[in-house]
Amino acid sequence: MMEIAERPSKKECAKTIMAIHDVMDILSGKWKVSIIACLCFQKRRYTDLLREINGISGKVLSRELKDLEVNQLITRTVKDTQPITVEYEITEYGATLKEVTNVIADWGLEHRRRIIGGN
Amino acid sequence: MMEIAERPSKKECAKTIMAIHDVMDILSGKWKVSIIACLCFQKRRYTDLLREINGISGKVLSRELKDLEVNQLITRTVKDTQPITVEYEITEYGATLKEVTNVIADWGLEHRRRIIGGN
DNA sequence: TAAGTTTGTTACCAAAAGTAACAGTGACAA
DNA sequence: TTGTCACTGTTACTTTTGGTAACAAACTTA
DSSP, X not given: OOOSOOXXXXXXXXXXXXXXXXXXXXXXXXXXXXXXXXXXXXOEEHHHHHHHSTTOOHHHHHHHHHHHHHTTSEEEEEEOOSSOEEEEEEOHHHHTTHHHXXXXXXXXXXXXXXXXXXX | OOOSOOSSOHHHHHHHXXXXXXXXXXXXXXXXXXXXXXXXXXXXXXXXXXXXXXTOOHHHHHHHHHHHHHTTSEEEEEEOOSSOEEEEEEOHHHHTTHHHHHHHHHHHHHHHHHHHOOO
């Protein structure tokens, strides 16, 4: 008669918060989720990303890409074209974040409708 | 014969990235998602949050709470108990983020299993 | 030779996050 | 009545992260 499973147990809450903290460590910063979403659509080169992700700077982009590569969410491949191009591609593991990016994007679209009004 | 709907169209990708950018502006920083998730379980006081969200500092917590309040995701209510206590509660709108926090937490749990191994 | 493309890096500055100590109010205990 | 505790923050300071602009190396095209 001590623990009749309180609503959401304290343990469950703590576990959830810990899990979220883990994720936010990997996806920290303003840009990583956008980069991953972009690469989930298709692989891209450095300059493509620079153009598609509006507002990111070259320096930040290359650092974020390194971080994501270290965490095995994307791969970096140098093609011996002329001039050399570099392709960034989502890994199979990175692609498991697709649902995360989708849910975030969906909420963002609703939010925009709510805040900015129609359209 | 010009636009037979390329795979994911450029427009769709741009729209997604814009939406994600909007969300990351609101949920920027390491802590906001954790705070929201915690408050989705049930309302809490300042010190509760400080204790449950491991690693956050008082200063950061109070700033994040202010940000979330400005964005109408949570409410702040001063109760005239002795001593005064302050209750933070998720708003109806904030609760629409529940799915986002759930998906993130789920991914985090899987990630932990993968990286750290069992358990 | 000059200018452009591609993938970055470097040096510098600004903004955000983190740390630790403190403050004001009241309760409670000796 | 004096000291200690709980609660909700704030202040001053340091560290980390983000942003800007210029540059670099290698090759192509005019």
